[in-house]
Amino acid sequence: MKNKPTTKERLIQAAVVIFAEKGYHNATVAEICEAAEANIAAVNYHFGDKENLYRQVWAFLFEKSALEHPLPTALPETEPERWLRDFIRSRIEEIFDTGICHRLPQLLHRIKCEHTELHDFVFETYLRPGHERVTRAIKALLGPHATDNQRKLAHINFMGLHIFLNVGHQKDKEKKNKRQHLPAIDDPSELARQVEEFALGGLLATRNLIQHTGTIS
Amino acid sequence: MKNKPTTKERLIQAAVVIFAEKGYHNATVAEICEAAEANIAAVNYHFGDKENLYRQVWAFLFEKSALEHPLPTALPETEPERWLRDFIRSRIEEIFDTGICHRLPQLLHRIKCEHTELHDFVFETYLRPGHERVTRAIKALLGPHATDNQRKLAHINFMGLHIFLNVGHQKDKEKKNKRQHLPAIDDPSELARQVEEFALGGLLATRNLIQHTGTIS
DNA sequence: ACCAATTTCAAACGTCCATTTGAAATAATT
DNA sequence: AATTATTTCAAATGGACGTTTGAAATTGGT
Known part of the structure; x- marks a missing residue:
C-alpha cells in the first residue's frame, strides 16, 4: 500500500518547499530533482522548463490554500x-x-x-x-x-x-x-x-x- | 575645471545606482564597470571583490542620508x-x-x-x-x-x-x-x-x- | 512474448559571471 | 632621464546552472 507518487507529483511537492524557501532564482533545478528523488533532466521532461514548473507550483498551492x-x-x-x-x-x-x-x-x-x-x-x-x-x-x-x-x-x-x-x-x-x-x-x-x-x-x-x-x- | 572623479569614485557612484535598482545578485560587475567607464577588472583592483564594493556603497550612502x-x-x-x-x-x-x-x-x-x-x-x-x-x-x-x-x-x-x-x-x-x-x-x-x-x-x-x-x- | 510509447538516466553543451593574470600604459619618485 | 610604483586593459580561467542529447530502462497494449 505504498502508492508512491509519480515523478511529476514528487517534483511539485519538492518544488513547493524549495521555491518557497529560496525563491525562484536561488532554487536550482538540481536540488529540486534531488529532493524529489528524480533525475536532473526530469524537470525539463515533465514541465518543459523551470519557469513552467514554478507556475504549476503556484496553481497547486493557490488552489489548496483558497479552500482552507x-x-x-x-x-x-x-x-x-x-x-x-x-x-x-x-x-x-x-x-x-x-x-x-x-x-x-x-x-x-x-x-x-x-x-x-x-x-x-x-x-x-x-x-x-x-x-x-x-x-x-x-x-x-x-x-x-x-x-x-x-x-x-x-x-x-x-x-x-x-x-x-x-x-x-x-x-x-x-x-x-x-x-x-x-x-x-x-x-x-x-x-x-x-x-x-x-x-x-x-x-x-x-x-x-x-x-x-x-x-x- | 573638469576635475573628473577618480575611477574609485566613479565606481561607487555607478554602483549606488545599479545596486539600488537591481539588488546585489542581479547587478553584474561588468555593467557597473561599464557605467563607471572603467575596465572590467577595476572593481577587483580597487575593492578586492564585489561584496566589498557593496559595503562601501552602503557606507557612502548611509552617511549621506543620515545627515539629510x-x-x-x-x-x-x-x-x-x-x-x-x-x-x-x-x-x-x-x-x-x-x-x-x-x-x-x-x-x-x-x-x-x-x-x-x-x-x-x-x-x-x-x-x-x-x-x-x-x-x-x-x-x-x-x-x-x-x-x-x-x-x-x-x-x-x-x-x-x-x-x-x-x-x-x-x-x-x-x-x-x-x-x-x-x-x-x-x-x-x-x-x-x-x-x-x-x-x-x-x-x-x-x-x-x-x-x-x-x-x- | 513482442513491439511501441513513455520515462529515466548520465554525460555533455552552452551561457553567464566573478575573478585572475600578466602585460601595457601612466604616474610618482629619485 | 631613469627607475619604481600604481593603474588600466584585454583575454583567459573556472565554477555554477539550465537545458539538451541519445541511449537505456520501463511500461502498456496486443
Missing part, C-alpha cells in the same frame, strides 16, 4: 469593518498554517523580491480578486469624501500590516538560532486580534483625518 | 507620539528624496530580498540605533501594561507602514508604464500626514486593546 483560507464570504460593502477584520484574520491564519498552506505566503514573500514577469503573472492570475474586494471594503469604510489617492494609500497601509508581518515571520524561520523579530506565536489568534485592532484603528484615524481636513473640489 | 534625513532629535521616551510622527515623516521624506538619498531605502528594499549575510551586516552596522529608539518610543506609548510580545508586534506593525510604502514606491518606479500602486506623489508631505495618522491611530487602538483586555501575569 478563503476570503470572507460577506460582501465587503455591507459591513466593511467586519469584512476587513475577517480578511486579516484569514491571512494571518494562512501565514501560521501548520500544513502546506503557509508555503503560499512564503512563496509570495519570495516572488515579491525577484524582478521577473512571474510577479505580474501571479498577481493577475491569483491575487487580483482579493485585491479588488479589499479596495471595495476600504472605499466603503472611508466614506464618499475620500479621494482615490487617499484610498490607495489607505489600502497600501492596510495591506502592509499583514504582508510585513509575513516578511518578519519568514525571516525568523530562516534563522532559527538568531534573535527573532516576532513574538513567539503560541497563539496566532491573539496575534491576529492585535493586528486587526491596529489595522482598523489606522483606517478609522484615516477616515477622521479625511473628514476633518476636508478636500478641495 | 536624521532621526528625530528629541528623546523617544518623553513625547513618544511626537517622536514617532517625526520618525515616519523623516523616513517618507527619504523615500521621496529627489537627490541621491532615495537610493538608500531603495537599496534597503533590495537587500531585504536577498538572503545573504550582507543583510545582517547592514542591520547591525547601520539600522540598529534607529531600531532601538523606535522600540523605546513604542514602549513609552503603549504604557507599562504591554507585554514584550505585544510591543514587538506593535513595532512590526508600525514599521511595516513606511517600509511597505517604500516597496510599493520602488515597484512603481520599476514599471513606469504599468498601473501604479501608489497615488501620484505631488506632495509627499500630505502623504506623510496620512501615514502618520494611520500609524498613530493603529498604535493607540493597540493601547486600548491592551488596557481593556488586560494581561495575565
